[in-house]
Amino acid sequence: MLIPRFNYHKPSTLKEACELKGKFKGKAQLLAGGTDIIPNMKKGVMSPECVISLNGIGELKSNSVGEKNGCTRIGACATISSLIKEKFLLPYNALMTGLESLGSPLIRNMATIGGNLATARPAADLYPPLIAYKGKAILCSVAGKREVSLDDFFLGPGKTILKDDEILVEIILDALPACSGSGYIKLGMRKTLEISLVNVAAVITLDKPDGVIAGARIVMGAVGPIPLRAKTAEKLLLGEKPSKELFAEAGKAATGDSRPIDDFRGSAEYRRDMVKVLTARVLQKALHDIG
């Protein structure tokens, strides 16, 4: 398959990249790993007039942990493989599992965290964990930078809050509160090169060791046009002591929060059933992660 012709730009600074994106706006496609864009160009799904490679911009690949507040900043062009090796991400269990589930080891060597967010596929692996952690995104344009919550980032399949002159540059994760744990489960027919049938991430925080649940965020993917919070399930958990029965109840409640459709991967009915099962399981995982 041939890739349609395009004008190619490879800026070496973020400033240059923003100027180019500001100039060409919707006519320019930003390129990082290319594991989604290149296949789409080959299939004729996209045919941009120009392509702006972000791969020459060092600051987009660098990560840091704030000394004062312990908040983690991840460069949008950090590859999935490189993030899996980052020790400071180990506490973010759900994110680590999401990263490890993405694509295949070959895809992970090229794909980027920013790319998984920018492509905005409902079954994306990184949205549920990042939203569960209340993650934020930094967007940059010639007008400056702005911060948005990832809760508001994904607008619809293939659509994000990014304006046509903006570049996603950084993802920020706050330090995890004490007595917190997280988990992510991806359901598919096979362990690799799989697009989720249903996926669920959960972060739970206890008020004290062996205490009651003080905070819960459950995010489901592939069961709606955007990643969905299981808010009914979350409310049910607050103030309660964790137990298998409680998690089973939460699973049932999460079913009502999901909006799956029938597609070639599975029926809406089956997906709802799986939301129930996976939510209970991922809560158990998150609880185990606290210990």
Add this chain to the structure above:
Amino acid sequence: MKTIQLKVNGELCALSVEPNETLLEALRDKLDLTGTKRGCDTGACGACTVIMNGEPILSCVTLAVRCHNKEITTIEGLASHGELHPLQQAAIEHNAVQCGFCTPGWLLSAKALLDKNAHPSQEEVRTAIAGNLCRCTGYKKIEEAILAINDHE
């Protein structure tokens, strides 16, 4: 057209490439290195695997222009001075090759693994080749061939 300079299997090359040209196309059509295969051509099967700066990647979804100043190893670079690489030898000994189409891909994924981890576990081998699909062998003999390298050391 852009000119890129890169090392392929230890040799310095200068290539004129179009921005919309993939590394796979450059390797097969410009350098006549047809050992790297075009399978799905969309990054899902691993037949196009090559090693770039130590990391196994999918050449069918990598733009050639991205490879400027990089070091690429293709399957042709595995054997040296006419002698098969131990991985290639193991593949033969363990009957890990049937039609052979996936073989260059997984051999390079395995080489990249062994270069970083000389004694991988069964789990680590399985993860390393997870991106290389094989329709013939059922993967068992491929796994055995790679694990057998431990014995050669």
